Amino acid sequence: MNTLKKMIFLLLVGMIFVTNLQSQLTSNRATPSILNKYDAQIDEIISNMTLEEKLGMFYGIRMFSSAGVPRLGIADFEFADGPFGIREELEANSWSPAGLGNDLATFFPTGSALAATWNPDIAYKYGVAIGAEGRLRGKDMLLGPAINIQRLPVGGRTYEYFSEDPFLSARLSVGYTKGVQSVGLAVCLKHFALNNQENNRGRVDVKVSQRAMREIYLPPFESAVKEADAWGVMAAYNKVNGFWCSENEILQEKILRDEWGFRGLIVSDWGGTHSTVNAIKNGLDIEMPNGMFLGKALVDSVKSGAVSIDVINKRVKDILRVRLHVKPVPASEANKTLTSQVSQQRTAYEVATKSIVLLKNENSLLPLDLKKYKSIAIIGDNAQQKNATGGVGAGVKTLYEITPYQGLRDRLGNTLKVTYARGYKSFSFFGNGPFQFGQPLPSPYVPADTALLNEAVRVAQAADLVLFVGGTNREVETEGSDRTSIQLPSGQDEVIKAIAAVNPNIVTVIVSGGPVDLNTINQYSSSIVMSWFNGSEGGHALADILLGKLAPVGHLPFTMPVKLEDSPAFALGNYPQAGGGFGPDVFVNLVDGNQSAIAVEDRNIAKYSEELLVGYRWFDTKKIKPLFPFGHGLTYTDFEYANLKATQEKYSLNETLKVSVDVKNTGKYEADELVQLYVHRVKSKIFYPEKELKAFAHVPLKAGETTTVTLDVPVFSLRYWDEKKNEWVLEKGKIEILVGASSGDIRQTTGIEIVK
Numbered sequence: 001m002n003t004l005k006k007m008i009f010l011l012l013v014g015m016i017f018v019t020n021l022q023s024q025l026t027s028n029r030a031t032p033s034i035l036n037k038y039d040a041q042i043d044e045i046i047s048n049m050t051l052e053e054k055l056g057m058f059y060g061i062r063m064f065s066s067a068g069v070p071r072l073g074i075a076d077f078e079f080a081d082g083p084f085g086i087r088e089e090l091e092a093n094s095w096s097p098a099g100l101g102n103d104l105a106t107f108f109p110t111g112s113a114l115a116a117t118w119n120p121d122i123a124y125k126y127g128v129a130i131g132a133e134g135r136l137r138g139k140d141m142l143l144g145p146a147i148n149i150q151r152l153p154v155g156g157r158t159y160e161y162f163s164e165d166p167f168l169s170a171r172l173s174v175g176y177t178k179g180v181q182s183v184g185l186a187v188c189l190k191h192f193a194l195n196n197q198e199n200n201r202g203r204v205d206v207k208v209s210q211r212a213m214r215e216i217y218l219p220p221f222e223s224a225v226k227e228a229d230a231w232g233v234m235a236a237y238n239k240v241n242g243f244w245c246s247e248n249e250i251l252q253e254k255i256l257r258d259e260w261g262f263r264g265l266i267v268s269d270w271g272g273t274h275s276t277v278n279a280i281k282n283g284l285d286i287e288m289p290n291g292m293f294l295g296k297a298l299v300d301s302v303k304s305g306a307v308s309i310d311v312i313n314k315r316v317k318d319i320l321r322v323r324l325h326v327k328p329v330p331a332s333e334a335n336k337t338l339t340s341q342v343s344q345q346r347t348a349y350e351v352a353t354k355s356i357v358l359l360k361n362e363n364s365l366l367p368l369d370l371k372k373y374k375s376i377a378i379i380g381d382n383a384q385q386k387n388a389t390g391g392v393g394a395g396v397k398t399l400y401e402i403t404p405y406q407g408l409r410d411r412l413g414n415t416l417k418v419t420y421a422r423g424y425k426s427f428s429f430f431g432n433g434p435f436q437f438g439q440p441l442p443s444p445y446v447p448a449d450t451a452l453l454n455e456a457v458r459v460a461q462a463a464d465l466v467l468f469v470g471g472t473n474r475e476v477e478t479e480g481s482d483r484t485s486i487q488l489p490s491g492q493d494e495v496i497k498a499i500a501a502v503n504p505n506i507v508t509v510i511v512s513g514g515p516v517d518l519n520t521i522n523q524y525s526s527s528i529v530m531s532w533f534n535g536s537e538g539g540h541a542l543a544d545i546l547l548g549k550l551a552p553v554g555h556l557p558f559t560m561p562v563k564l565e566d567s568p569a570f571a572l573g574n575y576p577q578a579g580g581g582f583g584p585d586v587f588v589n590l591v592d593g594n595q596s597a598i599a600v601e602d603r604n605i606a607k608y609s610e611e612l613l614v615g616y617r618w619f620d621t622k623k624i625k626p627l628f629p630f631g632h633g634l635t636y637t638d639f640e641y642a643n644l645k646a647t648q649e650k651y652s653l654n655e656t657l658k659v660s661v662d663v664k665n666t667g668k669y670e671a672d673e674l675v676q677l678y679v680h681r682v683k684s685k686i687f688y689p690e691k692e693l694k695a696f697a698h699v700p701l702k703a704g705e706t707t708t709v710t711l712d713v714p715v716f717s718l719r720y721w722d723e724k725k726n727e728w729v730l731e732k733g734k735i736e737i738l739v740g741a742s743s744g745d746i747r748q749t750t751g752i753e754i755v756k
């Protein structure tokens with residue numbers, strides 16, 4: 001090659017490199033992290049630190065604190081659970097309550113309830129409110145939001161997580177993160193990554209394809225890092241493709257830090273660290289709640305040369321970036337005011353009102369027309385059940401919690417006669433006395449209690465209308481173990497059947513965080529409402545919806561299957577894991593901490609062979625009809641859709657696909673419609689699920705009003721993860737745009753073409 005040719009060649013190579021970089025940048029974070037501004041100052045601080053001071057920062061010195069450097073005025077770092085209220089203060093080195101009086105916090109609706117609002121602005125407000133309580137308590141980092149994908153209907157933490165859909169989860173994660181951090185508290189996105197089951201969570205190795213990981217499981221984390229500049233991430237308990245999350249170089253260093261530009265700190269889940277050298281080298285900054293691996297063992301590893309001082313400085317820098325940005329609350333100010341304040345309680349109420357989902361209203365029993373009834377029977381233990389605490393894991397010592405019963409009593413006053421029957425006994429694991437290892441595990445799925453059932457029938461018979469309040473509770477849905485069934489516990493199906501025989505006017509309210517089997521309820525109840533674990537103000541919100549003060553606007557963030565076996569991981573035999581089934585691990589832990597006693601190798605592999613077909617992606621692709629589809633939610637009026645159009649026929653990578661549709665409120669009630677946009681690929685070479693959510697918008701409409709709604713889809717969000725190239729790729733070709741009221745209720749379609 002002569003010199004001129006060589007120069008032209010080099011110039012071309014350079015240009016190609018620049019173009020590639022640019023196209024990556026357009027899809028990468030828009031603005032660099034605010035935490036970068038401390039780098040120079042931190043270098044200076046680090047140069048003044050002793051090795052001991054540095055090594056003292058990497059582990060928990062109390063249950064929820066890690067050490068600062070007092071000599072340099074660097075405060076200890078204070079963590080707080082999350083994610084649906086600030087957890088009470090605990091004793092320094094145990095899980096026992098500290099017994100303070102001021103730490104009574106607001107119980108906010110749990111994750112799936114927040115997700116049912118489908119509203120990132122509400123998620124932002126939620127973040128601001130919980131963040132404000134965190135600061136009153138002197139905290140630096142909230143251990144939340146919890147944003148793993150709801151892969152299993154029975155997942156123990158489905159109630160804490162947002163959705164089975166990555167796009168919806170991502171929008172809410174961004175809102176929540178921005179809200180919390182706007183008041184100066186850091187978030188901690190958890191659990192990174194693929195902590196989609198609770199059984200065996202401390203040992204399970206998730207075998208997932210790169211494409212499913214990128215397209216389904218990582219987007220909520222990716223968006224919260226790139227769009228909301230999340231300052232903290234928690235490494236999950238499990239392994240991903242052979243490596244513990246807390247020492248997973250691919251997840252922590254390559255994807256989170258190098259690709260997404262995360263500049264904050266990574267903390268282990270409590271007790272989720274497994275090594276010293278691998279953990280610190282591969283990205284973990286803080287081991288919680290103690291220094292089993294990053295304490296003395298790390299000192300020795302540095303001395304022996306197994307860990308270099310460069311690695312140590314890098315990790316100190318990660319921690320200090322967050323420490324310098326999040327201003328410590330002086331000890332003299334923390335916990336001086338009551339945590340739960342009126343403005344936060346108002347937010348809890350607003351979220352709850354917007355989360356309630358009207359699943360069915362066949363005979364229009366709702367909103368309740370009080371003129372029609374002289375008496376209402378409220379039946380079901382869940383009407384009186386509180387859900388701020390319960391089961392294993394973080395709960396909220398709340399100032400108050402309005403139950404459905406209390407909410408209705410408050411709102412109804414003396415307008416009509418209200419009677420109550422318990423109907424069934426809510427399951428309580430710990431209510432059965434201390435558990436002895438070896439004793440069979442109690443099951444929530446027991447026959448109805450005859451005496452309670454008979455009383456319920458008597459009370460139902462004497463009333464004009466029955467409000468049956470069923471569902472699960474926080475002992476049935478709990479961290480540390482998955483449910484064994486989606487059946488309603490405590491014989492509730494039998495109870496409603498018996499009630500229906502004497503009074504067919506039944507409105508059912510379901511209090512649960514995850515999907516439940518509603519086949520029997522559906523048969524005997526013409527109106528069904530989903531009311532979640534809905535926080536301190538949940539009962540008032542419910543009453544206001546039932547009584548028609550507000551119209552329901554919530555939509556399911558997950559599929560409600562006809563039966564558990566229809567859902568993907570079950571249908572493919574990927575869950576429960578072979579040889580293990582539903583393990584009682586957590587109970588073993590509680591008794592003697594002996595985990596190895598029940599370790600079975602097979603149980604430790606979780607195959608994700610359903611790939612992209614999680615939730616409705618599976619049901620739609622396999623043509624399995626759910627009981628209620630993802631995105632479903634009725635209200636007290638109807639809507640008509642017309643004139644769906646895209647602004648262009650053809651779109652390329654850097655453009656934004658814009659569609660508009662006219663929506664008309666054809667009923668008599670003012671309400672919001674949630675317009676959902678899904679895409680369906682026409683004759684693609686690459687496999688895609690039948691349809692995928694890409695945009696949604698809330699449209700408030702007065703009775704009779706019509707409005708034109710515009711929905712935007714950035715074309716780069718239509719890319720797929722190419723496993724060979726290891727990057728996002730946009731496939732050319734035709735795409736059908738489906739717009740409607742749920743994944744199962746598409747009202748209008750139009751076509752566009754992707755060109756490069």
Ligand code: BGC
Pocket residue numbers: 081143190269270393394
């Ligand atoms: C949970 C985390 C939680 C931590 C501290 C762990 O068991 O998985 O979500 O933040 O405990 O309570």
